[in-house]
Amino acid sequence: MDLVPIPYAPLPIKLRDNRQYVNYLPKQPIISIMQDMNKKQRYERQIVLPEIGQKGQKKISNASVLCIGAGGLGCPALLYLVAAGVGHVGIVDFDTVDETNLQRQVLFTVDQIGQNKAVAAKERLNALNSEIKIQAYAEELNDKNAEDLFRQYDIIIDGTDNFSAKFLINDVAVKIGKPFVYASILGFDGQVAVFNYDGGPCYRCLFPEAPKTYVPNCAEAGVIGAVAGMIGTAQAMEALKIIVGHDSFQPLAGKLWTIDMHSMENKLLSLPKNLDCPTCSQAKDKITLQYSSSVCGVIPEVTPEQAKKNEGALIIDVRETEEWGAGHIHDAKHIALSTLMQGTIPDLPTDCEIILYCQKGKRGEHAAQILKTQGYLNVNNMVGGYEAWLSDHSPPVEKKTSRNI
Numbered sequence: 001m002d003l004v005p006i007p008y009a010p011l012p013i014k015l016r017d018n019r020q021y022v023n024y025l026p027k028q029p030i031i032s033i034m035q036d037m038n039k040k041q042r043y044e045r046q047i048v049l050p051e052i053g054q055k056g057q058k059k060i061s062n063a064s065v066l067c068i069g070a071g072g073l074g075c076p077a078l079l080y081l082v083a084a085g086v087g088h089v090g091i092v093d094f095d096t097v098d099e100t101n102l103q104r105q106v107l108f109t110v111d112q113i114g115q116n117k118a119v120a121a122k123e124r125l126n127a128l129n130s131e132i133k134i135q136a137y138a139e140e141l142n143d144k145n146a147e148d149l150f151r152q153y154d155i156i157i158d159g160t161d162n163f164s165a166k167f168l169i170n171d172v173a174v175k176i177g178k179p180f181v182y183a184s185i186l187g188f189d190g191q192v193a194v195f196n197y198d199g200g201p202c203y204r205c206l207f208p209e210a211p212k213t214y215v216p217n218c219a220e221a222g223v224i225g226a227v228a229g230m231i232g233t234a235q236a237m238e239a240l241k242i243i244v245g246h247d248s249f250q251p252l253a254g255k256l257w258t259i260d261m262h263s264m265e266n267k268l269l270s271l272p273k274n275l276d277c278p279t280c281s282q283a284k285d286k287i288t289l290q291y292s293s294s295v296c297g298v299i300p301e302v303t304p305e306q307a308k309k310n311e312g313a314l315i316i317d318v319r320e321t322e323e324w325g326a327g328h329i330h331d332a333k334h335i336a337l338s339t340l341m342q343g344t345i346p347d348l349p350t351d352c353e354i355i356l357y358c359q360k361g362k363r364g365e366h367a368a369q370i371l372k373t374q375g376y377l378n379v380n381n382m383v384g385g386y387e388a389w390l391s392d393h394s395p396p397v398e399k400k401t402s403r404n405i
Ligand SMILES: [Zn+2]
Pocket: 201, 202, 203, 204, 205, 206, 274, 277, 278, 279, 280, 281
């Protein structure tokens, strides 16, 4: 602390040589000094670590982290980042808190049910640490807003649960050169990696595209809150390692850490950079962003009349074999919903609209949700299903081409 003499001395100090009275006040205002002392006290348990120290704490205070999703992963990650004093934290989530979230999304309380998650998380995190800047974005991350949001932060935390969002996070991170901390959980398994950091691989080096087998989400497969808690906490630790950058730290760049919590057996796998990666092997300005919302209820609907007029669309019947055998739309392909749910996802064209139908419309919507999570961007559900098609008397247009799948 630099001390400077001031002419006015409310509590004068007599110097040894008796020549003058001076008082010493620091250049910093008193309130600011007290804040610094409080900060030091708040973070003293981590400052005392030789790997962190005052220097590391300063880096943490100057760092900014954007967390995509305040769910099972985002909640613990945010708690530890905010508690550690990361100076600027952003939270992106369009969803609202519901009762089924409380089992694992530990930021939220019963009285926050119905509130937007980003806003509710900010409220709770502000109560934990009011000295940092926390911003809530009550919106869905998409190909339009992602770039602008990412530019405002140093590190991105991926707390999402679907391939479309993970590919978008990866592609934007590579495009504008930000590291991101990836994680994924399913049942008792978890995995964490740091992508696009220090010349390491990106997510698409590992998964160039969504798997062709259907991967259920947490709502379908189930998850224990503590599993999400451990993995989200590991994400916070990786972000702090990147921020502090001590020589002894080895962030999970080029590595995938996996753990099976049945046995606590964990592995550290090497992830080489894929020189033919569809994202990071390209020039940055050639990376195009795509996003397919996984939000339930946003599957676009078409009427039978619109479906009949759509010459280029691929129409898929998702009913079961007996229903298909009893009558179906001419030119339609048959892929039963039960087949999709068992994990068999056929190769479908990506250059045309896909229209799904079932008997009345409900199963078509479910099938569309499955295809959207697999990265098919242009999927529609025919409202009212086959029954509505039969009662619609508009003439069908002859298909220009017959599509094979
Ligand atoms: Zn890559």
